[in-house]
Amino acid sequence: MQTKWIRLLLVFLFVVFLEVCFFSSWSAMFRVDLFLGMVIGLAVFCPFSHGIAFVFVASVLMQAFSGVATGGFALVYVFSFIFLDMIKDVIYLENVPPQCVLGFLLYVMIFFVLSFMTGNPLNRGTISSVLLGAVFTGMTTPLMVRLVSCVWGADER
Amino acid sequence: MTACIFSVIILVLISLGQRGSSFFGVSFVREGFFCVERVVTAPFDYVSNLWTDYVFVVNARQENLELKKKQAAMEVRCMRMEDLRLENERLLSMAGFQDQYPQFTLHPSRVVAQDIALVSRTAVIDQGSRSGFFTDMPIVNPDGVVGRIIDVSPHTSQALLITDPNSAISALVLSNRVRGIVKGRGQGRLSLEYVRTGEDIHVGDMVVTSGLLGIFPRGLKIGRIEQIHRDRHNIFATIILRPCVHVRRIEEIFGVENKGVKKNANQMD
Numbered sequence: 001m002q003t004k005w006i007r008l009l010l011v012f013l014f015v016v017f018l019e020v021c022f023f024s025s026w027s028a029m030f031r032v033d034l035f036l037g038m039v040i041g042l043a044v045f046c047p048f049s050h051g052i053a054f055v056f057v058a059s060v061l062m063q064a065f066s067g068v069a070t071g072g073f074a075l076v077y078v079f080s081f082i083f084l085d086m087i088k089d090v091i092y093l094e095n096v097p098p099q100c101v102l103g104f105l106l107y108v109m110i111f112f113v114l115s116f117m118t119g120n121p122l123n124r125g126t127i128s129s130v131l132l133g134a135v136f137t138g139m140t141t142p143l144m145v146r147l148v149s150c151v152w153g154a155d156e157r
Numbered sequence: 158m159t160a161c162i163f164s165v166i167i168l169v170l171i172s173l174g175q176r177g178s179s180f181f182g183v184s185f186v187r188e189g190f191f192c193v194e195r196v197v198t199a200p201f202d203y204v205s206n207l208w209t210d211y212v213f214v215v216n217a218r219q220e221n222l223e224l225k226k227k228q229a230a231m232e233v234r235c236m237r238m239e240d241l242r243l244e245n246e247r248l249l250s251m252a253g254f255q256d257q258y259p260q261f262t263l264h265p266s267r268v269v270a271q272d273i274a275l276v277s278r279t280a281v282i283d284q285g286s287r288s289g290f291f292t293d294m295p296i297v298n299p300d301g302v303v304g305r306i307i308d309v310s311p312h313t314s315q316a317l318l319i320t321d322p323n324s325a326i327s328a329l330v331l332s333n334r335v336r337g338i339v340k341g342r343g344q345g346r347l348s349l350e351y352v353r354t355g356e357d358i359h360v361g362d363m364v365v366t367s368g369l370l371g372i373f374p375r376g377l378k379i380g381r382i383e384q385i386h387r388d389r390h391n392i393f394a395t396i397i398l399r400p401c402v403h404v405r406r407i408e409e410i411f412g413v414e415n416k417g418v419k420k421n422a423n424q425m426d
Contacts, residue, residue: 024271067279
């Protein structure tokens with residue numbers, strides 16, 4: 001179990017590295033949320049207790065790289081995880097199209113919740129960059145879900 | 158008699174040589190000689206060139222590849238030199254800042270990461286409390302105000318950039334000393350708030366720090382007025398600024414420490 005956690009943490013740190021140092025150097029107004037794909041993957045493949053613990057720990061760690069109010073990330077990602085855990089019995093989340101759509105929708109939802117929390121003003125430029133980021137997040141979500149399934153199920157194979 | 162004639166000719170030639178003028182016959186002979194020499198050696202040169210240009214072309218290709226490698230290495234070095242030159246210029250301008258504000262100590266640092274979230278504007282820098290950085294320390298660069306430190310650890314710090322919606326700086330318009338509060342608007346723009354609609358301000362006016370709250374030194378450049386919206390029904394005008402600092406392209410920054418102000422011991426750790 002510890003090895004799975006360590007592997008997941010390594011994947012998470014790589015994701016954070018990409019988001020903090022790589023995507024942000026491209027453009028100020030463009031973010032691809034790879035961690036969201038991890039959250040969906042955890043909701044699909046991990047037991048609830050492990051998944052929510054990992055999402056909580058990871059989102060608290062993400063706080064170190066952002067000016068968002070403390071607990072903001074934990075709030076949005078943990079509630080996203082709970083929401084996904086609730087709907088996974090209704091929607092078959094192992095399929096790629098639902099993963100893409102959920103990646104897109106959750107990205108937009110998380111942005112608006114965080115904007116509301118930080119008081120970030122919305123304008124046309126912000127909306128277009130959010131939609132662009134949401135599209136890319138939706139595209140990368142199946143990859144991250146697949147990665148999580150590989151990491152979590154590596155011992156079973 | 159013959160000897161006398163030749164002696165005279167020799168003397169004439171010597172005298173011509175001492176004057177610096179060339180004797181036409183000598184140059185004519187030289188020209189003729191090398192004309193013949195070219196005609197005679199042309200076939201040999203042709204064969205020789207054929208040998209070196211075509212038979213030894215493998216060596217030339219090898220040499221060409223090596224030269225291309227050397228050229229690439231030199232280009233990289235040139236780019237590095239250019240980078241160092243620009244860095245030197247920035248440091249020199251900061252030295253000018255230091256001369257202008259001798260009561261402040263500058264702590265150099267570099268931005269190592271940007272904010273992970275789209276909604277806030279912060280940056281992680283590679284110096285922390287061990288290097289003298291502390292919470293609320295102003296961050297500047299040669300172009301003007303960058304932001305202030307909001308979180309500090311021993312070896313890294315988090316800076317709130319001026320474009321973040323939570324950032325607020327006491328400021329004044331340089332041309333007529335009208336005071337206001339500069340707030341971040343995200344999207345790389347700032348707003349100057351609490352300035353009355355009737356104030357005599359214009360697009361292009363420079364806005365600088367007022368130094369009122371004691372965090373930022375007075376007179377640091379913040380931005381230029383880009384738009385002014387005056388509504389007759391509102392008390393305050395809506396003023397949009399373009400920051401002097403391009404916050405997403407900052408590399409070297411400087412923490413400004415006021416030598417005269419004792420820092421809170423809790424903030425240092």
